Amino acid sequence: MSEAPGTPESDHPTAPLLQAAAGREPDRVPVWFMRQAGRSLPEYRRVREGISMLDSCARPELVTEITLQPVRRYDVDAAIFYSDIMVPLKAIGVDLDIVPGTGPVIAEPIRDERGLAQLRDVAEGDLDHITAAVQMLVAELGPVPLIGFCGAPFTLASYLVEGGPSKDYARTKAMMVGAPRLWQELMERLARITTAFLRTQVEAGARAAQLFDSWAGSLSVADYRASVMPYSAAVLGGIADLGVPRIHFGVGTGELLVSMVEAGADVIGVDWRIPLDVAAGRVRAAREDVGPVVVQGNLDPALLGAPWPVLAERVREVLRAGGRVPGHVFNLGHGVPPTADPDTLARVVELVHAEGRSLRSA
Numbered sequence: 231m232s233e234a235p236g237t238p239e240s241d242h243p244t245a246p247l248l249q250a251a252a253g254r255e256p257d258r259v260p261v262w263f264m265r266q267a268g269r270s271l272p273e274y275r276r277v278r279e280g281i282s283m284l285d286s287c288a289r290p291e292l293v294t295e296i297t298l299q300p301v302r303r304y305d306v307d308a309a310i311f312y313s314d315i316m317v318p319l320k321a322i323g324v325d326l327d328i329v330p331g332t333g334p335v336i337a338e339p340i341r342d343e344r345g346l347a348q349l350r351d352v353a354e355g356d357l358d359h360i361t362a363a364v365q366m367l368v369a370e371l372g373p374v375p376l377i378g379f380c381g382a383p384f385t386l387a388s389y390l391v392e393g394g395p396s397k398d399y400a401r402t403k404a405m406m407v408g409a410p411r412l413w414q415e416l417m418e419r420l421a422r423i424t425t426a427f428l429r430t431q432v433e434a435g436a437r438a439a440q441l442f443d444s445w446a447g448s449l450s451v452a453d454y455r456a457s458v459m460p461y462s463a464a465v466l467g468g469i470a471d472l473g474v475p476r477i478h479f480g481v482g483t484g485e486l487l488v489s490m491v492e493a494g495a496d497v498i499g500v501d502w503r504i505p506l507d508v509a510a511g512r513v514r515a516a517r518e519d520v521g522p523v524v525v526q527g528n529l530d531p532a533l534l535g536a537p538w539p540v541l542a543e544r545v546r547e548v549l550r551a552g553g554r555v556p557g558h559v560f561n562l563g564h565g566v567p568p569t570a571d572p573d574t575l576a577r578v579v580e581l582v583h584a585e586g587r588s589l590r591s592a
């Protein structure tokens with residue numbers, strides 16, 4: 231990472247998130263939550279009243295306000311850009327909506343060559359609202375780093391091909407194995423679009439980048455490596471020159487972690503199904519050349535509803551496991567559920583900051 235004068239890093243050299251991502255030991259264990267903005271916050275529900283999800287993402291003042299809400303409330307060590315993995319697709323004209331309680335819904339699912347015409351490259355001006363929002367946000371955030379993000383090609387393809395959320399990704403996988411040329415073209419286009427979306431955020435001031443391959447865990451290692459990894463690697467490689475840490479996350483990816491690090495991650499995001507030290511050990515055992523493995527995770531979000539003493543002990547368990555790895559960014563294993571109590575999340579942050587450092591042994 232650049233330490234040259236005038237860069238954000240040298241303005242704020244001690245941001246714990248960036249230190250941990252580089253394998254150094256910050257004064258406190260950094261913590262943020264996937265989906266920390268959103269429906270669990272009453273102040274979010276208030277400002278979103280009468281405005282659709284996608285419309286809200288196109289309004290820089292609103293994006294700034296919503297992104298800042300959890301930062302104000304929780305003393306988290308990072309902000310995550312309020313947007314959605316579908317936003318770049320919307321920006322190039324794909325007819326889609328985000329339906330409350332359901333998720334992304336595509337008007338004309340992509341099933342053949344003809345459907346691919348919906349996916350043109352990002353053009354000059356398409357993402358100006360993203361640049362404006364990130365610049366506005368970064369000016370407000372001060373020392374707290376902003377994490378930019380995008381959906382990985384596979385996770386986006388799953389929505390585009392299925393037409394909406396899916397349990398088994400049957401049509402997506404059928405295309406992947408049955409129509410490899412079509413699949414390749416789809417994935418190449420998505421890699422270019424998402425790389426542009428991510429680059430735009432980092433160039434406007436985001437200081438870390440997360441690739442969400444939320445549904446990659448549904449794949450076998452062989453299929454992941456043959457049909458998905460090259461495109462995720464293209465996205466992660468496509469921002470490598472920008473010098474920000476890259477976080478690579480998916481759900482249920484215990485068997486894919488080595489491949490996901492190989493695709494280009496500086497930090498590997500892990501869900502609750504595998505302890506953080508076991509995750510890091512797997513990567514180290516398979517790839518001695520990757521350098522220090524840094525992990526992000528991995529409290530089971532469902533446990534946020536448990537009585538505090540029980541939950542606190544689980545938070546400490548995550549900190550101890552992360553403490554056996556050279557770098558740990560505390561997070562949930564997936565997003566904050568809409569039903570989560572914000573006061574509970576505030577207590578988790580307090581606990582991570584108060585006890586995290588002393589529970590680290592690595």
Ligand code: CP3
Nearest residue numbers: 264265266267268312313314315330331332333442444565
């Ligand atoms: O705080 C944050 O994490 C920042 C914002 C963020 C959103 N979506 C806002 C959002 C991020 C990082 C995402 C990424 C995203 N979107 C992913 C990857 C992360 C993951 O959870 O695995 C995925 C798969 C999507 C697609 C998507 N968008 C889903 C599944 C949903 C939920 C649908 C629902 O209503 O239950 C959305 C909508 C969405 N994206 C909301 C928010 C705050 C809720 C919509 C609302 O408030 O009306």
